[in-house]
Every structure is written in C-alpha cells, then in structure tokens.
Amino acid sequence: xxxxxxxxxxxxxxxxxxxxxxxxxxxxxxxxxxxxxxxxxxxxxxxxxxxxxxxxxxxxxxxxxxxxxxxxxxxxxxxxxxxxxxxxxxxxxxxxxxxxxxxxxxxxxxxxxxxxxxxxxxxxxxxxxxxxxxxxxxxxxxxxxxxxxxxxxxxxxxxxxxxxxxxxxxxxxxxxxxxxxxxxxxxxxxxxxxxxxxxxxxxxxxxxxxxxxxxxxxxxxxxxxxxxxxxxxxxxxxxxxxxxxxxxxxxxxxxxxxxxxxxxxxxxxxxxxxxxxxxxxxxxxxxxxxxxxxxxxxxxxxxxxxxxxxxxxxxxx
Amino acid sequence: xxxxxxxxxxxxxxxxxxxxxxxxxxxxxxxxxxxxxxxxxxxxxxxxxxxxxxxxxxxxxxxxxxxxxxxxxxxxxxxxxxxxxxxxxxxxxxxxxxxxxxxxxxxxxxxxxxxxxxxxxxxxxxxxxxxxxxxxxxxxxxxxxxxxxxxxxxxxxxxxxxxxxxxxxxxxxxxxxxxxxxxxxxxxxxxxxxxxxxxxxxxxxxxxxxxxxxxxxxxxxxxxxxxxxxxxxxxxxxxxxxxxxxxxxxxxxxxxxxxxxxxxxxxxxxxxxxxxxxxxxxxxxxxxxxxxxxxxxxxxxxxxxxxxxxxxxxxxx
Numbered sequence: 001x002x003x004x005x006x007x008x009x010x011x012x013x014x015x016x017x018x019x020x021x022x023x024x025x026x027x028x029x030x031x032x033x034x035x036x037x038x039x040x041x042x043x044x045x046x047x048x049x050x051x052x053x054x055x056x057x058x059x060x061x062x063x064x065x066x067x068x069x070x071x072x073x074x075x076x077x078x079x080x081x082x083x084x085x086x087x088x089x090x091x092x093x094x095x096x097x098x099x100x101x102x103x104x105x106x107x108x109x110x111x112x113x114x115x116x117x118x119x120x121x122x123x124x125x126x127x128x129x130x131x132x133x134x135x136x137x138x139x140x141x142x143x144x145x146x147x148x149x150x151x152x153x154x155x156x157x158x159x160x161x162x163x164x165x166x167x168x169x170x171x172x173x174x175x176x177x178x179x180x181x182x183x184x185x186x187x188x189x190x191x192x193x194x195x196x197x198x199x200x201x202x203x204x205x206x207x208x209x210x211x212x213x214x215x216x217x218x219x220x221x222x223x224x225x226x227x228x229x230x231x232x233x234x235x236x237x238x239x240x241x242x243x244x245x246x247x248x249x250x251x252x253x254x255x256x257x258x259x260x261x262x263x264x265x266x267x268x269x270x271x272x273x274x275x276x277x278x279x280x281x282x283x284x285x286x287x288x289x290x291x292x293x294x295x296x297x298x299x300x301x302x303x304x305x306x307x308x309x310x311x312x313x314x315x316x317x
Numbered sequence: 318x319x320x321x322x323x324x325x326x327x328x329x330x331x332x333x334x335x336x337x338x339x340x341x342x343x344x345x346x347x348x349x350x351x352x353x354x355x356x357x358x359x360x361x362x363x364x365x366x367x368x369x370x371x372x373x374x375x376x377x378x379x380x381x382x383x384x385x386x387x388x389x390x391x392x393x394x395x396x397x398x399x400x401x402x403x404x405x406x407x408x409x410x411x412x413x414x415x416x417x418x419x420x421x422x423x424x425x426x427x428x429x430x431x432x433x434x435x436x437x438x439x440x441x442x443x444x445x446x447x448x449x450x451x452x453x454x455x456x457x458x459x460x461x462x463x464x465x466x467x468x469x470x471x472x473x474x475x476x477x478x479x480x481x482x483x484x485x486x487x488x489x490x491x492x493x494x495x496x497x498x499x500x501x502x503x504x505x506x507x508x509x510x511x512x513x514x515x516x517x518x519x520x521x522x523x524x525x526x527x528x529x530x531x532x533x534x535x536x537x538x539x540x541x542x543x544x545x546x547x548x549x550x551x552x553x554x555x556x557x558x559x560x561x562x563x564x565x566x567x568x569x570x571x572x573x574x575x576x577x578x579x580x581x582x583x584x585x586x587x588x589x590x591x592x593x594x595x596x597x598x599x600x601x602x603x604x605x606x607x608x609x610x611x612x613x614x615x616x617x618x619x620x621x622x623x624x625x626x627x628x629x630x631x632x633x634x
Contacts (some may be wrong), residue, residue, distance in 0.1 A: 008573060127385035135563055144501050159384035183463050183551035191548040217557025217564055229362055231508040232499035232549045238532025243560055246452055246536055255566065 001034050003098035004296050008039025009066045009084040010104020011284045016041055018103070019047050026057055028290070031297050036061050037162025039084040056186070063087040069282060073107030085109065090117035092275050099296035103288070105279030110147060113277040115268040120225075120305070122312030124274035125151070127230075128157045128279065130237045132257035134221050141167050142226045143216070143271070148235035153197040156180070156227050157204055160217050161311055162271040163225035164207045170295060171224070171300040179213030181224025181232060187211065191228060201227070205309060214232065237262075266291030269299060276305060318351050321613050322414035325356025326383045326401040327421020328601045329618030332356055333586050335420070336364050338606025343374055343498055345607070346461030348614050353378050355370060358403040380404040381557060391600060392425030394406065396500045406433035410591050416613035420584070420605070427464060430587040430594040437622070439629030442468070444476045444547075445596065450576035451538045457486050459498075459543045460588070461549035470514040473544050475520055479588040480542035481524045486619040487612060488541070496540025498531030498549060504528065508592070510546060514533070518544070554579075583608030586616060593622060 006022060006213035012275050015037075027058035029044055035058040037044055044060055045161035051265075059179060067076040076087055088100040089112040102109050110128075121128050128145030143163040148155060158180045167176035179200055182190045187198055201209045218236060266288040267280035276299040278292050299305065323339060325332035339352055340622035352375040352446040354361055361377055373614075382400035384393040394403055406429040419426050427445075436443050446460030458481045460480040465472060497518055504515055506529060507615045518526045530540050535553060544551075561577035583605040584597035593616040595609045616622065 052536075147564070149500060181552055183466060183548055191546070194466075194585055208518070215552040215557075216559040216562075218552075218556055219559050228552075231500055231511070231550055235498060235532035235535075235545075235549055236552060236556060239535055239556060240532075242533040242536050245533075246573070247564070247574070249570075252564075252565055252569055252571055252574075254564070254569055256567055257569075 001032055001249070002297055003034045003097045004293060005036045005038055005091055005100040006289070006293070007084045007087045007100070007102030007104050008037050008044050009063070009089055010102040010280050011280060013285055014103065015044050016047050017285045018289045019044070019051050019053070020286035020295065022058070024286055024290040025293045027054060029109050029294065033057065033293070033297060034059065037062050038088050038091070040064065040066070041189055054133065061087060061091070067105045067108050069105055069110070071105060072269060073105060073111045076105065077108050077111055078155045085112060087306060092109035092117060092277070096185065098300050099278065101267070101278045101280065101292045102112055103298055105281055109277065109279040110270070113273045114195060116276050117273045117277060120272055120274050120309050122157055122314065123162070123272035123308070125155050127162060128270055129163055129263070129268045130256050131265045131268065132218060132226065132240065134219060135256070136221050137256070138221065138235070138263070139171055140221070140224050140226060142228070142233055142237060144228070144230035144233050145237045146230045148230040149230070151229040153193060154199050156193070156197040156229065157200040158272070160201055160204065160209070160225060160227045162308060164313060165304060166269070166271055167178035167224050169304050169307060170298050171222045174223035175208055177210040178207045178225045178227060179210050179217065181218070181228035182212035183212065184215060185212050200209055222291050224296065254301050263288050264291070266295060269295065272304065272308065276300060318349055319614055319617050320351045320353060320414045321406055321610060322355055322417040322608070323610070324354055324355050324401045324405055324419030324421050325361050326380070326416070328597060329599050330602055332361050333364050334602045335606045336368050336370070337359070337603035339375070339585070339610065340370055341603055341607040342610045343370060345554065350374065351376065352612060353408065354379050355405050355408070357381065357383070357493050364558070369419045375598055378404060378408070385427050386422055388421060388422060390428045393422065393594045394425050394428055394621050401497035402429060409594070410432060414434065416595065418584070418595045418597065418609045418613055419601060420601035423596055426594065426596040427587070430590045431461060434592050434594060437589055437591050437626050437629055440479070440589035440625070440632065441475055442472050443587050444478055446585045448579070448582045448585060449535060449543065449557065450538060450573070452573070453538050454576070456488055456582070457525035457538070457541050457543060457619065458488065458585070459545070459550055459554060461545065461547035461550050462554045463547045466479045467548070468510060468546035470510060470517050473510070473514040473546065474517040477518055477521065477526070477542060477544045478626060482621060482624055482628060483586070483588055486621050486624060487615050492543045493525045493541035493620045494527040495542045495544060496527050496534065498535070498543050498545035499529035499531065502529050504532060512551070542591060547618045561617050564631040580605050581608070583612060586612065589625065591622065616626055
C-alpha cells in the first residue's frame with residue numbers, strides 16, 4: 001500500500017482544497033493508497049465531515065505548528081519542528097510515508113528536500129522542473145525553473161538526465177528528446193554556459209539530445225525536455241503562466257489557453273533527491289492536489305527514484 | 318531634410334514590402350524626408366512603377382550585391398563591399414544619410430553598426446532592445462534581446478540608461494521606470510549577475526529604478542524598461558512572439574493578441590552606437606518598414622544619439 005503524506009496546512013486554500021483534491025483522487029483512481037493528512041487536527045476534522053474520505057484511506061497526523069508562506073525557510077524548519085512541513089519530512093526520512101506533498105512555503109520544502117532527504121549520490125544539484133503546455137496538447141518539461149539560478153555545464157547535463165527519466169516514466173514519453181534552451185539554433189550559439197553545455201549534452205548517451213531550441217520552440221513540440229539554468233527557466237515559466245491571466249481576463253475561451261492554467265497541473269517533484277517530494281503552487285486548488293497525488297503515485301509505482309539512482313551510479317556511465 | 322537609407326534587399330519580402338512601407342509612411346506622415354533606396358536598381362524600378370513614390374522623396378542608390386540571410390556576417394561585409402548593407406554603412410559613416418534601416422542579415426547589421434559606426438564613447442557594449450506589448454495597450458522595452466549573451470553588472474546598468482533614454486524620447490514615456498528581470502521580487506534574489514546588478518541600478522541617478530520584476534510582470538505595466546542579459550532577453554522575446562502564432566492559428570480574434578504580432582512594430586535601434594541604425598525582423602512587411610522609418614525620424618528629430626552621448630560623457634556622471 002502506497003503511503004502518501006499530504007500537508008494539510010500548505011497553500012492558500014488548504015486544508016479545504018487539499019481534502020477536496022484527495023477525495024477527487026480517491027473517486028477517480030483505483031490506486032489503493034493511504035493518505036497521511038498532516039496538520040492541525042482541529043482544522044482538518046470539520047472539513048472531513050463535510051467532504052468525508054473513505055475511513056480506510058487516510059490517517060490524520062496532528063502537527064501543531066504551521067510554517068507561513070513568508071517565513072524564512074531554514075529558520076522556520078529549524079524552529080517549528082512540529083510544523084506540518086517539518087513533520088512531513090521527519091516521516092519521509094523515517095520511511096513512514098513514501099512521498100511527501102505540500103503546496104506550502106516553497107523555500108522550506110526545498111530546504112527540507114535537500115537537507116532532510118538529501119541528493120541522490122552522484123547528483124550534483126537536484127532540480128525542479130515545470131510542465132509546459134504544447135500546441136498539440138501534450139506536456140513538455142522545462143528544467144530547471146528556479147532552484148539553481150547559476151549553473152555549470154555539468155549541472156545542465158544532469159538536469160537533462162533527470163528530466164528525461166521523468167518524461168519517460170511519468171509523462172510516458174517513450175524516447176524523450178532533450179533540447180538546450182538557447183538564443184539560436186546552430187551549434188556554437190549561446191552564452192558561455194550554453195556553449196559549454198552543448199558538447200556535454202551531445203556526448204551524453206543517457207539522453208536523446210536534439211540540439212538547441214529557441215524561445216519560440218518552448219511552447220511547440222520540438223523538445224520534450226527543455227534544459228536551462230534556473231534563472232532563465234524561472235522567467236520563462238512565469239511569463240508563460242501570465243499568458244493565461246492576460247487572455248483569460250479578456251474573456252477568451254479556448255481549450256489550448258486553458259492548458260496555460262498551470263495551477264491545474266499540480267506540482268513537479270524535486271528531481272534528484274532520494275525520496276519523492278512534490279512542491280505545489282501556493283494557489284493550488286483541488287485539481288492541483290489531485291494531480292500531485294497522482295504524480296506521487298506514479299513516481300512510487302514506477303520507482304522513478306530507483307531509476308535515477310541507477311542512472312547516477314558511477315558504473316552506469 | 319532628414320535623409321534615411323533604406324536597404325531594399327534586406328528581408329524576406331524586400332524590395333516590395335520596403336517600398337510599400339515607404340509609401341505608407343509618406344502618405345501618413347507629414348515629416349519631409351528623403352529616402353535613399355539602396356539596392357539593385359533593376360529590382361527596385363519595376364516595383365516603383367507599381368507603387369510610385371513622390372519624385373522628390375527618394376533617390377535610388379544602386380548596390381550590385383546582396384548579403385544573403387544565411388551568410389557569415391563579418392566575411393560577407395568584408396567581401397561584398399558593394400552590397401546594400403555595406404553601401405548603407407559607408408553612406409552612414411560618411412554622413413550621406415542620417416540613419417540606416419535594414420531587415421536583412423542581422424549579424425551583418427550588428428557588425429556594421431559596431432565596427433563601421435562604433436560605440437559612443439563611454440558605452441561599454443551597445444545593445445538591442447525589443448518592444449513588449451503590455452496589457453494596457455502601451456509598449457515597454459526589453460533590453461538586451463540577444464546582442465550580448467553574457468553580461469557584467471555594469472553592462473546591465475548601461476542598458477538601463479540607454480533603454481530609459483529610448484523610452485523617454487521615442488516611446489514618449491515621461492519618467493520611465495526600470496525593472497531588473499529576476500526570479501524573485503525581493504532585493505538579494507537572483508543569479509550572481511542580477512544580485513550584483515541590483516545595487517548599481519539602485520544607485521544610478523540617471524534612471525528611475527523600481528526594483529526586480531518577475532517573468533509574470535513582463536507583459537504587464539510594472540516597468541517600462543526591463544533589463545536583462547541578452548540570453549534571457551532573447552528567449553523571452555521569442556517566447557512572447559510565439560504566443561501570437563499559437564493563438565492566432567486557433568482563430569482567436571482579440572485586439573490585445575494582435576499586439577503580439579511583433580512584426581508590426583518594426584525594428585528597434587541599436588542603442589549606444591554613434592549613429593541611428595535600425596535592424597528589422599527578416600519577415601518585415603510594409604507596416605514594419607513604415608514603423609522603422611518613423612522610429613528613425615523620431616531618433617533624428619529628438620537627437621537621441623546626442624542625448625546618449627551627453628549621458629555617457631564622463632562629466633555627466
């Protein structure tokens with residue numbers, strides 16, 4: 001039985017939307033899971049009576065504290081040891097849950113993932129990616145989107161491997177193509193980082209490198225995994241997110257525009273840490289929570305973490 | 318009388334669309350100008366007979382060669398001395414025209430601007446910006462969009478001054494606000510470059526710095542001048558350009574979406590070189606050429622280059 005820890009206190013609409021999302025997941029999916037609802041029991045109970053989950057599908061794990069969105073991540077994690085995020089990481093580290101999901105303080109989630117759970121051996125820098133909606137309705141993965149603002153070529157090369165494994169096993173893309181986000185298509189183009197990363201990606205036999213991709217290719221289907229440092233990736237992601245707000249406010253109804261509602265995708269896991277950790281958007285609603293639970297299940301069922309460990313074992317090169 | 322050199326051979330739809338654009342400009346604007354139509358006379362004449370310009374508004378300057386779009390910029394400029402681009406820069410350097418416009422080989426235009434015309438004293442790196450359509454219908458300026466893929470903090474600080482002068486005198490924004498494109502709003506956020514650039518921008522009394530802006534702010538009205546290195550800027554610009562193609566192909570009709578048709582804005586000048594040089598998009602059509610002529614006129618009438626020279630004079634600090 002898959003045991004998933006769900007932070008009940010994280011995100012602007014928790015615990016209500018987290019429970020609604022859990023309910024949607026349990027109703028729609030056959031996967032037998034046990035949800036550990038981590039948070040303030042007195043806040044959780046009334047919502048559970050309104051949206052009851054099957055009795056055998058969950059347990060409440062009381063946590064008396066909450067890390068607020070604006071708190072300093074490291075300090076908050078250290079001081080609030082009975083916060084839902086701290087408890088979640090304690091349970092994950094102790095093997096009491098198989099994955100931990102939160103839409104709470106992003107910084108605290110990152111710190112917890114990197115320091116309580118730690119990077120997989122051989123992974124220089126874990127990374128966070130984001131789904132990118134594409135013209136044909138499929139999803140691509142942009143990686144990194146802000147965890148690593150300054151990168152070395154070797155980091156980008158590793159993001160390509162991590163992203164490819166995620167795309168293959170979670171997005172079910174058979175043989176994902178990796179593109180290096182760049183300012184021109186030809187080999188040799190780019191800033192110093194992109195120029196130095198290109199040959200590493202080209203020689204990397206763990207990925208299928210398709211070459212440079214430009215800004216105009218990001219929302220197309222040119223590459224399934226799009227690699228860049230977290231500065232550019234973050235700016236690109238937030239720009240793409242804003243497209244939805246801008247055109248939705250103009251009352252445009254369009255299926256593809258709706259795919260730019262990133263909130264609906266839920267979070268993307270921290271790739272390269274030893275156990276599944278999924279960080280959601282602060283504005284996550286039921287659909288986002290449902291999708292995060294679904295991604296956590298996929299990660300556990302496909303043993304994505306194990307596959308990443310194998311890929312980064314020294315003898316795997 | 319303002320004399321503007323217009324490359325008749327540059328761009329996918331030249332010389333036809335260049336002449337149509339010139340005609341539109343002359344019909345719509347009262348500015349008395351003399352256009353120097355630089356290119357193959359035998360290609361220009363038939364189109365002029367179809368779209369006749371007033372006899373006193375133009376001269377044909379025959380150039381026997383063409384630098385093609387895919388040619389190596391430096392080599393092409395050196396070898397094809399009678400190409401329309403080379404002739405244009407010769408005329409500009411000799412003072413026979415006051416501005417030079419081309420939608421041709423971007424690399425050759427950059428090389429010509431930097432080496433035939435040269436940077437203004439004190440300008441470490443000239444830059445190219447791009448118009449960014451904003452929610453309220455106004456235009457902002459993103460700078461740099463690809464000329465300088467790797468930058469130092471001092472470069473970004475200068476782009477802020479150059480962009481502010483352009484925004485003030487050409488976009489008629491009274492007191493333009495400058496934003497540093499970044500992955501978070503708070504001071505101290507960012508990659509090493511952004512972190513080091515922030516204090517320079519903050520202390521720069523030649524600009525009105527409003528702080529960091531995120532990807533989600535680029536298409537809003539938060540900052541009039543948005544500063545970043547050319548790698549991120551290029552990716553952002555091309556991503557924003559692709560929004561038009563993607564949603565237009567879905568038959569969405571919307572005024573604001575039409576503003577994402579960047580082609581209609583024409584080119585943005587190379588900022589920081591000693592004379593007005595405007596580089597257009599390869600796919601420029603009549604409206605783009607018209608707007609490039611208009612921008613060239615504004616630059617000359619407002620003496621933008623002179624104002625930049627003053628701003629970068631050592632004693633101006």
